[in-house]
Each structure stands twice: as structure tokens, then as C-alpha cells.
Amino acid sequence: RGLHCSGRNRIRGGGSGGGRCTSRGGRVAAAAAVAAATTEDTPGGAGSPKVVLLGDSVLDNFYWLQTPSRPLRVQLDELLQASRSQKLKKLRCVNLAVDQMTTFDLEDRRSESNSWAAYAEGRRRVKFEDEQDREYQVDSDGVIRSVENLRSLENVSAVVLSIGGNDVYLNSSVQSSLAMSLLPSMEEKRQEVAVAFGARLRKIVKSVQKAAAGARIILVIPYQPHNEFSLVMGAPINADGERVVGDVLGDFGRIFERENLSNLVTPMVKEMLAVARETGCPVVDLSQTLDPDNEEHYGTGRIGQVNELGVPWSGAEPSDVSSGFIADLLLHALSKSQKSVIYIGTPRQEGEGKWSLQVKEEPNDVLQAEDYCFGGRDRSKSVAAQKEETDSKNLLWFGIGVVGALAVNAASFLSTGDVIGLDRKEYEKVVQEVVDKELAANPGGETALNQ
Numbered sequence: 486r487g488l489h490c491s492g493r494n495r496i497r498g499g500g501s502g503g504g505r506c507t508s509r510g511g512r513v514a515a516a517a518a519v520a521a522a523t524t525e526d527t528p529g530g531a532g533s534p535k536v537v538l539l540g541d542s543v544l545d546n547f548y549w550l551q552t553p554s555r556p557l558r559v560q561l562d563e564l565l566q567a568s569r570s571q572k573l574k575k576l577r578c579v580n581l582a583v584d585q586m587t588t589f590d591l592e593d594r595r596s597e598s599n600s601w602a603a604y605a606e607g608r609r610r611v612k613f614e615d616e617q618d619r620e621y622q623v624d625s626d627g628v629i630r631s632v633e634n635l636r637s638l639e640n641v642s643a644v645v646l647s648i649g650g651n652d653v654y655l656n657s658s659v660q661s662s663l664a665m666s667l668l669p670s671m672e673e674k675r676q677e678v679a680v681a682f683g684a685r686l687r688k689i690v691k692s693v694q695k696a697a698a699g700a701r702i703i704l705v706i707p708y709q710p711h712n713e714f715s716l717v718m719g720a721p722i723n724a725d726g727e728r729v730v731g732d733v734l735g736d737f738g739r740i741f742e743r744e745n746l747s748n749l750v751t752p753m754v755k756e757m758l759a760v761a762r763e764t765g766c767p768v769v770d771l772s773q774t775l776d777p778d779n780e781e782h783y784g785t786g787r788i789g790q791v792n793e794l795g796v797p798w799s800g801a802e803p804s805d806v807s808s809g810f811i812a813d814l815l816l817h818a819l820s821k822s823q824k825s826v827i828y829i830g831t832p833r834q835e836g837e838g839k840w841s842l843q844v845k846e847e848p849n850d851v852l853q854a855e856d857y858c859f860g861g862r863d864r865s866k867s868v869a870a871q872k873e874e875t876d877s878k879n880l881l882w883f884g885i886g887v888v889g890a891l892a893v894n895a896a897s898f899l900s901t902g903d904v905i906g907l908d909r910k911e912y913e914k915v916v917q918e919v920v921d922k923e924l925a926a927n928p929g930g931e932t933a934l935n936q
Contacts, residue, residue: 533577534640536561536819537700539631539693540591540647542802543707543771543811545582547618548604549802551785551792553611556580557803558618560812565819573819576642581634583621587651588685592692594629599655601629607794632689636696643701644693645815649757650707652682653750654716654801663749675752683756690760703818704761706754708771708807709746709860711783714800715739716746720788726797728789743777751859758854762825768849769814773861774830774842775807782807782832806840813842825849 538544538558547556562578584604586594596602605621613619622634635644652659659678666675693702714720718735722728754772761768775782784790784799786806791797803811810830818828831843847853856862 532640533575534642535638536565536576536578536643536645536815537635537638537641537697538578538580538582538645538647539635540582540645540705541586541651542582542584543647543650543705544645545580545584545586545604546803546808547611548584548607548794549784549792549796549799550805550808551790552805553607553792553794554613555805555808556618557808557811559615560808561815564812564816568816568820570820573816576819579617579638581622581631582647583629583631585651585655586631586648587655588648588682588689589652589656591648591689592630592632594631596627607796610794632692632696635693638697641697641700643703643819644697645703645705646690646693647705647707648689649682649686649753653753666749667745675749679752679756682753683759686756686760687763690764694764701819701823702764702766703815704757704766704768705811706757706768706770706772706859708775708782708803709777710742711780711800712743712777713739713780713788714783715742716801717742720798720800722788722797726789726791726795747859751857754859755854755857758827758849758857761849762851762854765823765825767818767821767824768827769811769818770827770829771807771811771814772859774810774814774832775803776832777860782810806838809840810842814844817844827853 538561542549544557547553550556558578558580565573565576565578568574583594583601585599585601587599590599594601601621608619608621611618621629623629624633635641653663659682662674662678665671666673666678690702694700710716715735715738718732718738721730721732721735721739758768780787780798780800781804783804784802785792785797786804788798810832814828814830825848827847827849829845829847831845833841833843835841
């Protein structure tokens with residue numbers, strides 16, 4: 486149905502020519518499309534200073550929205566043009582972000598290893614008003630080189646960088662290491678993942694600084710997935726995008742992730758905060774802005790709702806509403822002087838479909854960062870309290886099942902390019918094997934599946 490993919494709502498693999506997203510054949514011609522968006526006929530005028538979106542689907546989010554023609558680039562551009570500040574009013578927003586981007590391939594992404602074909606097809610189907618929104622910038626050899634695309638632009642005033650969420654979401658090695666870190670005496674793997682991520686991020690930031698000399702950089706911390714979404718099991722929907730009930734195993738996986746995700750990724754986020762301090766740049770923290778209990782903040786806005794592209798709700802993507810939150814936070818950051826602070830949004834619903842956002846500023850100093858928790862400390866405490874009510878031993882066995890399932894599935898998606906995620910039958914088989922072992926060791930006791 487349409488372009489959507491099942492399971493984790495993510496796409497993997499390419500196919501012959503599937504990764505080509507532009508007929509322009511080369512960076513210069515592709516950059517011309519962006520230049521055309523800043524002619525004298527547009528609000529910003531010719532050669533306007535630019536705000537460039539660089540990275541992943543936090544910024545390149547059209548595909549998952551209920552209204553795909555109004556992605557973040559459009560919403561932010563509208564806010565800039567409506568600003569009372571003449572400095573902001575001159576800025577134009579340009580998108581160089583591409584869905585599913587990771588720190589592993591931001592500078593050199595190839596369709597055979599991380600395809601963007603479905604998103605490119607989606608862009609061609611959406612009736613965008615601005616030509617620059619209709620295709621990605623792809624070199625003539627079929628490779629997306631985002632930093633080089635940035636270098637080809639003139640008068641870049643600011644670069645918004647969102648990168649790293651897909652390292653956890655899509656990379657089997659990172660997933661396995663984080664899952665293994667749940668096991669006794671293996672917590673150090675969590676820090677190893679974070680240190681390696683920090684090194685990749687620092688390299689990317691240096692490349693961005695060279696490509697857009699003098700431009701401000703704004704880093705973005707990704708949001709938490711919705712509580713009814715699992716990075717392993719996906720959303721509680723069927724192949725047509727309709728909500729399903731009674732998915733006991735999937736629901737358990739979602740509970741398990743909700744109780745452990747913050748602890749798993751907080752060290753990675755602390756690396757982002759460290760990089761921001763080193764470069765003196767602000768950070769927009771979406772993990773403390775979007776409400777993981779509110780469906781309207783994610784995907785199409787409601788579980789069971791499918792957009793015009795046939796794409797179902799995803800609890801791992803922004804919605805029309807939360808794209809507005811992100812645009813508001815970025816506008817606020819652009820209106821302030823360059824400094825190492827954290828911007829957090831507090832949404833308030835003013836009526837049906839109407840929201841406002843209060844922006845608060847927190848210092849990004851070493852002491853603050855030491856106490857930082859992905860999703861916020863208050864929420865982390867709440868989750869921890871809920872977690873104490875469960876049997877930690879059973880959760881540990883479930884974690885072992887996840888590790889096993891990742892190992893079973895890794896060879897499949899690396900060799901065949903199928904949808905990234907766990908094969909459900911293999912996943913259930915591994916989990917059941919673990920539960921059987923637990924029952925054998927504890928006859929008559931409770932397990933992760935029957936408690």
C-alpha cells in the first residue's frame with residue numbers, strides 16, 4: 486500500500502538505479518535548484534543568507550507527516566519570513582538532510598548500503614511548491630555527499646545538524662553492543678559505543694566547519710520514540726497501517742525499551758553535549774520537548790492513520806505538530822547569540838490541533854551535563870519507579886533474547902538488503918528459547934511472558 490514499509494517503518498536496500506534521486510546528474514546542477522529557490526522573486530531575494538538542514542529525518546521529515554507538503558524546511562522558512570527581525574527575515578531555509586542518514590555515511594552515502602529510493606519517489610509524488618523540495622542532491626555517480634553539497638552553497642549563515650539517532654535505530658553493531666550492555670559486568674560497552682560515536686561526531690562537525698566557514702552550528706538531540714513504538718518491533722499496526730490489539734510480545738518489547746532506552750543512549754547524548762561545549766554551539770533538545778505519551782507529536786498524528794503516500798503512523802518520526810515545535814526552537818536559537826546552551830520546548834495545547842511552545846534555556850556546562858538524562862531527569866525517575874515494580878531478572882532474560890535476535894537477523898539484512906529490523910519469527914523463537922531455559926532453571930516460576 487503506497488510506499489510504506491512494515492515492521493520498524495524503515496527502509497533498507499536499493500536495487501538497480503533505485504538510489505538515484507535526481508535527473509540533474511551532479512552536484513553543480515543540483516545546487517542550481519537550491520540557487521533557484523533564492524531568486525529575486527522569492528521573499529529572501531537573490532543570494533540570501535541560508536540556514537541549512539543537515540542530517541536525518543528529524544529534519545528531512547516530509548515522508549512521515551500527515552501533510553507531506555509541509556515539512557520542517559517549509560515551516561521554518563515561513564517563520565523566518567514572518568519574523569519581525571530583519572536579520573532573520575533575510576534567511577532562507579535549505580534542506581540537505583536525507584532520511585535514514587547516520588554518522589557512518591553522512592559524508593558518503595551509497596544506495597546499495599543505505600537506500601533513499603522510497604523517499605526520493607515520495608518527493609516526486611508530493612506536490613511541493615518549491616522546486617528544491619522535489620528531489621535530493623545526488624552526485625552523478627549516484628552518491629550523496631552531504632558535506633560537499635553544503636560546501637557548494639554560498640552565504641551559509643547557519644547549519645542545523647541532526648545526526649546519531651539512526652546509529653542506534655539502524656546499525657546492527659551499535660544495537661548489539663547496547664543490548665549486551667544490559668548484561669551484568671558488560672555496562673562498559675555502553676560507554677564504548679558513546680566514545681566511538683563522539684569521535685565520528687567530532688569528525689563530522691570539523692568537516693561542516695570547513696565546508697561552511699563562519700557559519701553557526703546548531704546541534705539537535707533527537708526525541709524519544711512514542712511509548713507505543715518499538716525500535717525493534719515497530720508500531721502496533723498491520724500491513725495496511727491499521728492499529729492492532731493483542732500483540733502481547735510486541736507490547737512487552739515496547740515496555741522493555743521504554744524502561745531501558747534512556748540509560749542506553751544517555752552516554753551518547755552526553756558526547757553531543759561535550760561537542761557543543763567544545764565548539765561553543767547551542768543544542769536543541771527534542772527528547773525533553775516531544776511528549777512520548779502523545780500520538781499527535783509523532784508521524785501522521787494518530788496510530789492507524791495513513792498519509793497520502795500510503796505511509797502509516799510511526800512513533801519514531803516527527804508529526805505536523807512537532808515539526809512546528811522544532812521550527813519554533815530553531816527560530817529561537819537563530820534569534821539568540823551563539824553560545825553553548827540547551828534549548829528545551831514545553832508544548833501546550835490551546836485547542837484541537839492548536840499548540841503553543843514555551844522555550845526555556847539551560848546552561849550546557851560540565852556539571853549540568855554530568856546530571857543529564859535523555860528524556861529529562863523527571864521522566865527518567867518516573868520510568869525508574871515503574872521499572873522497580875517489574876522483575877529485573879525477567880527483563881534481563883528478555884534483553885538476552887533481543888541480543889540473540891539481533892545476531893540471527895544481522896546476516897540477513899546485511900546480505901540481502903531487506904528491511905532493517907528483526908525477523909519476527911526468529912525473534913519469537915529466540916525469546917521462547919530463553920524463556921524455556923528460565924523455566925527449566927526455575928520450575929513453576931514467573932517468566933517475562935507470563936508474569
